[in-house]
Amino acid sequence: MADFPSGVWRYPTEIRFGVGEIDKLADACGDAGIRRPLIVTDAGLVRNSMITGARDDLQDSGMAAEVFSRVRGNPIGANVLEGAEMFRDGDFDGVIGFGGGSALDVAKAIAMAAHQERPLFELHVRSGGPAAIDGSKIAPIIAVPTxxxxxxxxxxxxLITEEEVHEKRIFLHAKMMPTIVIEDPQLTVGLPANLTAWTGIDALAHCFEGFCSPELHPFSDGVALEGMRLIKEFLPRAVEDGRDLEARGMMLAAASMGSTAFQKGLGAIHSLSHPVGARFDTHHGLTNGVFFPYVIAHNRDVIADKCARISAYLGLKKSGVDGVMEWILDLRKAFDIPHTAKELGVDPDRVDEIAAAAEKDPSTGSNPKPMTASDMATVLRNALEGTLD
Ligand SMILES: [Fe+2]
Structure with a gap:
């Protein structure tokens, strides 16, 4: 792998990128001031050699590392509370989130919540919010995405689901940004083709919705455009051949660019995806993939200029909204993403309830045009029926 590019990028946080970076996890802990790391990972990864090897390496380096893996997809408050208890009981001083989005979200929430005085669900953005969180008690975080x-x-x-009310809650604090991120393309090689496609579509939705958000943030706009270009070039390659390290690496970069881009906000793809995921336990990226074209269609009249820039920069076959729509539909077809929300398992009798939750979702405020619950219901019905005009 001598010719594989590597690098250290310090925007928006320190990213140590390259094949073999995971072998330097103990150094990263030292640099982040962590001596007793709690590794937080997905239940499905706990016996994987990625995790056992990392734990053994840390222990060999003299660190009291242990693993918490009671993390489910669409993670719930109980996952965070249980992990926070283990963190306190074990006297850990930092968290390593090692896995997919669920593991990373729970890891960050554990680092934030373990030593707060107030109960977890008084700290999300629709309750006390960042002002209610004592930043001095947030433990350092290292993130290792797989x-x-x-x-x-x-x-x-x-994002953590409050299980009592089936709502995804957002916990936000500047100190929840990981201190160090390790992006080693080898760690994503084992990801199956369908999960590669679905997670890649999530990254694309982040870049696209961030770019189309009306908020002023030129930095994010630049990152979003290049993120979409990387996804166009490398996601089909990563899905086709999971061992393509260049494609895997560029998709890791594109995913990090997606979340950087959506500092501008998201939009109705995510507004709908969140309540659907919380109710039907559907995969977040897959759910975004289903709603993607229906939201483009709904926003069509206000995103013409943005889509013209996307189609020009990406070299799409057609220009403007039509070009973006065709590209998204082609990608969905290539990745076997269902065309309708019915195929995803969404219950048509719950349209009004989902639409009401979607209107209240924090992503709704940055959709390119204002959306009421009635607008959300219209888009959801279109998605259930497969109607795109
Ligand atoms: Fe997302």
């Missing part, structure tokens, strides 16, 4: 999608490794937020 999927290229959520971008949680380069974000200050964590």
């Amino acid at each position: 999927t290229a999608g959520t971008g949680s490794e380069t974000g200050r937020a964590s």
